[in-house]
Amino acid sequence: MAATLPPPRLLPSGDSAVTVEFSRTIDDDANQRVLALDKALAANPIDGITETVPTYRSLLVHYDPGKIGFDALGEKLLPIAIQPPPPVTTARRWRIPVAYGGEHGIDLEDVAKALNTTPDDIVARHAGGDYKVAMIGFTPGWSYLSGLDKSLHMSRRQSPRLLTPAGTISIGGVQAGIQCLAAPSGWHLLGRTPVRTYQLHRNPTFLTEPGDRVTFFAIDHKAFDELDRAAEAGEIVAEQVVA
Amino acid sequence: MSRLVVASIGPASSVQDGGRHGAQRYGLTVSGAMDRLSLAAANALVGNEPFAAAVEIGPFGAAFTARDGAVRVAISGAPRNADVAGNPVAMDASVTLKDGETLTLGFARGGAFTYLAIEGAIKGEMVFGSLAVNARAGLGSPYPRPLQAGDEFSVDAASGAPELRIELPRPVSGPIRVLLGPQDDEFDDANKALFLDSEWKISATSDRMGYRLEGPAIKHLHGHNIVSDGTVNGSIQVPGNGAPIALMMDRGTSGGYPKIATVTTADVGRLAQTSAGTAFRFKAVSMAQAQDEARKFAQLVRNLPDRLRPADGVALNIEALSDANVAGYAVSAVDAGTWQVTAEP
Numbered sequence: 001m002a003a004t005l006p007p008p009r010l011l012p013s014g015d016s017a018v019t020v021e022f023s024r025t026i027d028d029d030a031n032q033r034v035l036a037l038d039k040a041l042a043a044n045p046i047d048g049i050t051e052t053v054p055t056y057r058s059l060l061v062h063y064d065p066g067k068i069g070f071d072a073l074g075e076k077l078l079p080i081a082i083q084p085p086p087p088v089t090t091a092r093r094w095r096i097p098v099a100y101g102g103e104h105g106i107d108l109e110d111v112a113k114a115l116n117t118t119p120d121d122i123v124a125r126h127a128g129g130d131y132k133v134a135m136i137g138f139t140p141g142w143s144y145l146s147g148l149d150k151s152l153h154m155s156r157r158q159s160p161r162l163l164t165p166a167g168t169i170s171i172g173g174v175q176a177g178i179q180c181l182a183a184p185s186g187w188h189l190l191g192r193t194p195v196r197t198y199q200l201h202r203n204p205t206f207l208t209e210p211g212d213r214v215t216f217f218a219i220d221h222k223a224f225d226e227l228d229r230a231a232e233a234g235e236i237v238a239e240q241v242v243a
Numbered sequence: 244m245s246r247l248v249v250a251s252i253g254p255a256s257s258v259q260d261g262g263r264h265g266a267q268r269y270g271l272t273v274s275g276a277m278d279r280l281s282l283a284a285a286n287a288l289v290g291n292e293p294f295a296a297a298v299e300i301g302p303f304g305a306a307f308t309a310r311d312g313a314v315r316v317a318i319s320g321a322p323r324n325a326d327v328a329g330n331p332v333a334m335d336a337s338v339t340l341k342d343g344e345t346l347t348l349g350f351a352r353g354g355a356f357t358y359l360a361i362e363g364a365i366k367g368e369m370v371f372g373s374l375a376v377n378a379r380a381g382l383g384s385p386y387p388r389p390l391q392a393g394d395e396f397s398v399d400a401a402s403g404a405p406e407l408r409i410e411l412p413r414p415v416s417g418p419i420r421v422l423l424g425p426q427d428d429e430f431d432d433a434n435k436a437l438f439l440d441s442e443w444k445i446s447a448t449s450d451r452m453g454y455r456l457e458g459p460a461i462k463h464l465h466g467h468n469i470v471s472d473g474t475v476n477g478s479i480q481v482p483g484n485g486a487p488i489a490l491m492m493d494r495g496t497s498g499g500y501p502k503i504a505t506v507t508t509a510d511v512g513r514l515a516q517t518s519a520g521t522a523f524r525f526k527a528v529s530m531a532q533a534q535d536e537a538r539k540f541a542q543l544v545r546n547l548p549d550r551l552r553p554a555d556g557v558a559l560n561i562e563a564l565s566d567a568n569v570a571g572y573a574v575s576a577v578d579a580g581t582w583q584v585t586a587e588p
Contacts, residue, residue, distance in 0.1 A: 014505030015533035017475045019425045022309035026470050053473040054269045054495055062267075065508075065534040066541050078438075137471060137497030140271045140380050144471070181380065198269065200370065200381065206269040242472025 005033070008058070010074045015065050018073060020081055021058040026174060028146055030136050035211045036085030039076075046076050049123045051126045054210045055135045055142070091132075093213040094176065095210035095239040097243075098169050099224035100191035105169070107188040114154060123218055125149045126190055131176060131214040136206075141180030141198030148176045157230065160186030167192040167228075169216070177186040178208070191218075195238040202234045245312035247361060250345055253303025255355075255450070257376035257389045258365055259492075261294025266371050267496045273383075273476065274375040277451060277515035280411075280544060281320030285360035286406050287547040288317030288337040295364035296374040298390065301356045302518075306347045307359065309340035313401035314347065315362035319409070321516060321527045323352030331572075336408040336554055337362075339401045354516040363399030370398050376398050377493060406554035408453040409547065418526035419514050421479065421504040422533050426469060431500035434461050438487070438503055439525055453494040454514065460485030463501060469497040477506030477514070489514060509536040 011019040020037060022032030024155045040059070048068030053060040063073055100123045101108040112119045131145035148171060156172045161184060164170070168179040172187030179185065180197040193216075197207045208214070219227070231237045259282065262275025274345060276299055283293035291297075295486035298307075304323075307316070317337040318325060325348045326330040332338045332346065334357075342344055351461035365385030367374045376383030386394055427435060438461055456479075467483040476482075478498040479491040489506060490498070506514055507528065517523055528536075 012422050012478055012530060013425045013473070013475050013502070015508050015530065015537045017473075019472060021472070022426075024470065051265055051267055051498060055472045056470050058472045060267075060475070062475070064536045066452070069534055070530050134472070135497065136268060136270045136475070138270055138495040140266075140269060142270050183379075187481055198271075198380075206266070210268070 001159070003084070005084055006082070007078055008081050009032070010162045011058075012076070013060060015070075017060055017062045018077075018232060019058045019060050019069065020077060023057040026056050026134075028132075028147065031132075031146065031210050032085045032088070033081070036083070037081050037209070040080050040083075046073070048073065053137075055137060056146075088211070090242070091211060091213045092209070093215065093241040094208065095241060096169075096193050096195050096214060096216050096221040097223070097227060097237065098191040099215045099219055099221050100111055100126075100194050102221065102223065104165075104224065105189055108190050109169075109178035111152075111171075111188050111190065114195075115151065122152070122190065123144070125130070125152055126176070127216045127218055129215070133210050133214060135210055136197075136208060139179075139197070141178075141208070142183070142204060143178040143214070145176040145178070145195055145214055146174075148174055154188070156186040157188065160184055164189060165192060167194060167196070178214070181209045182195045194222065194224055194231045195236070196231050199231075199234065202236075207236065207238065232233050244397050245342070245400045246310040246395050247314045247316070248308045248310055248388055248396050250306040250308045250391050252390050252394075253301050254389060255301030255303075256298055256305060256586055257378075258296050258367070258383055258386065259299040259375045259396055260296040260373055262375055262380070262492065263371040263373035263377070267473070270496050271371065271380060272377065272492070272496050273453075273496055274377040275373065276358065277492055278358070278487065280358065280512050280514035280540070281516075281586055282358045283544045283547055284319040284359075284409050284411055285317045285358040287317070287363070287410055287525060287551060288335070289315055289360050290402075290404070291362070291364045293544050293547065295360070295451055297361065297365060298359040300348065302355050302358060303360075304347070304349050307343050308341055308345040309584045310395070311342065313339055313341050314398055315339045315401040315404065317335075317360045317407075318348070318357055319360075319411075320357040321351035321359040323351050323357055324349035333408060333554075335411060337406045339403075339406065340523040351518075353518060355518060356516060358564060361396065361398050361402075362402060363562035364587040365396050365398070375584040378513055380387045407551045408554045410550045410552060412543070415513060419517075420510045420528045420533065420536070421508045421525050422507060423473075423527055424503050425457065425505070427503050429463055429469065430461065430503055431464055431467060434463075435503065439527055443487075444479070444522055445496070445519045449519065451491055451492055454489040454496060456487045456489065456551060458486075461487060461503065467500055469501050471497045471498055474498050474502070475505060476509045477508075479500045479504045479506065491515060496554040507526045507536055509533075
């Protein structure tokens with residue numbers, strides 16, 4: 001039996017949810033534990049839990065206080081949460097096409113300048129990365145990725161943009177992201193993907209899951225337009241690689 | 244089938260129900276009625292499930308016309324003048340509109356949201372079990388956006404059932420109850436006290452996503468950036484400028500500002516119905532208290548049909564009400580027992 005890990009903090013998020021916090025910082029080990037607890041609860045549901053929301057460092061557990069109280073739920077969660085996460089053997093991998101720069105990535109030149117290099121080099125570093133979907137949040141399908149090359153870590157924009165386009169591929173701080181819907185953002189916009197991580201009348205409605213692996217590849221703007229039309233018609237247009 | 248046509252309607256009005264559950268892990272927020280008790284009361288009056296889809300009407304006026312047959316409806320929530328062809332219609336009561344008749348609603352006279360439930364409920368295409376409008380995600384049925392004049396609903400023809408009223412517990416006027424956390428340790432004692440002891444007002448720029456609170460600036464211990472984590476209805480986050488925002492039904496599912504406190508389930512609807520500019524306070528309660536109130540709130544919603552009365556029946560027990568007023572009881576809107584009418588009419 002493997003040694004157990006330090007217990008997470010159980011933080012009340014009101015009377016009907018608890019934040020199971022494994023770390024205060026972005027930490028891949030903590031994220032593994034979040035996803036492992038999420039999986040364990042899906043496999044062996046605790047009566048009273050209504051919904052779980054994995055994030056970088058904590059699992060938000062919604063529950064019905066008519067079925068289970070805060071203390072009783074905590075007692076059931078902790079023994080599961082201190083188990084070492086099982087090694088991830090098979091993760092889905094998505095290859096996501098991106099049209100970098102120009103009208104689709106209006107910050108690419110500025111990012112290159114700020115990092116004393118060329119736009120092509122930024123594209124190579126971004127597309128060369130091996131990413132993991134750490135969480136999905138904020139707006140439907142917005143996939144937050146860990147695994148951004150350290151040389152691309154840079155603080156967010158001083159003033160966030162009120163609207164950035166659907167499909168935006170961006171970086172902010174230590175994170176990379178795939179944004180599905182048009183939304184405000186303070187991140188640096190490197191490109192756009194025709195892939196919809198959320199599309200209502202498509203099966204599946206949501207493409208990415210926390211824990212999925214992601215890589216990017218560059219496409220030209222003409223290919224973007226073609227794939228964008230196909231995606232609008234309901235095609236997935238991302239390539240799935242099964243390990 | 245009859246039709247109910249929106250003859251006129253103000254902004255911030257949309258179809259809402261109990262909300263969309265199970266997809267917050269994909270960034271899809273819950274949405275649903277801002278004041279679930281009023282939604283459930285309106286639905287009870289026309290025999291619908293508590294959280295069936297109804298029209299959430301914002302602070303301005305609205306008018307609805309029955310076409311191709313009679314339509315039975317009910318209103319509950321923020322009080323306002325209502326009439327059909329000049330005849331007054333009571334709040335917390337049902338009314339049947341004959342073919343061609345129009346129900347006209349005035350501005351909210353306090354509070355913000357009034358619910359118009361339709362017998363047989365609003366019909367549409369459910370996504371994640373809900374018709375609730377979430378305009379940002381393009382969701383909601385039959386219209387994935389706020390309502391406009393000319394919109395219409397295909398509805399059941401009125402059943403001809405006798406009209407009902409509902410005896411709701413008297414509204415609470417005390418502080419909005421909160422549980423501290425999840426990130427109250429990002430604030431020192433002085434700032435937690437400042438949050439709990441100050442008078443707050445809701446800014447006019449508030450919406451279904453969040454209520455901005457006007458009051459003293461709350462300072463963080465370690466700055467305002469935390470690693471994004473999950474939010475709930477009623478999370479009170481404090482951004483860099485120190486002005487708290489209570490996250491409401493169209494909130495982002497995750498957020499990166501410290502959350503000092505969370506409004507209790509029983510009081511989220513009360514906060515939603517607090518008009519912009521009205522002064523109010525928060526009060527911290529224990530987990531045991533908050534969960535007890537949440538259970539009572541669920542029970543109140545479940546048992547709403549027991550509170551239905553014939554529309555022309557005897558009024559509620561005025562004596563019991565005035566007795567309690569003299570005694571100065573703290574009245575709880577969520578405690579079904581507080582205003583129990585001892586002798587049923």
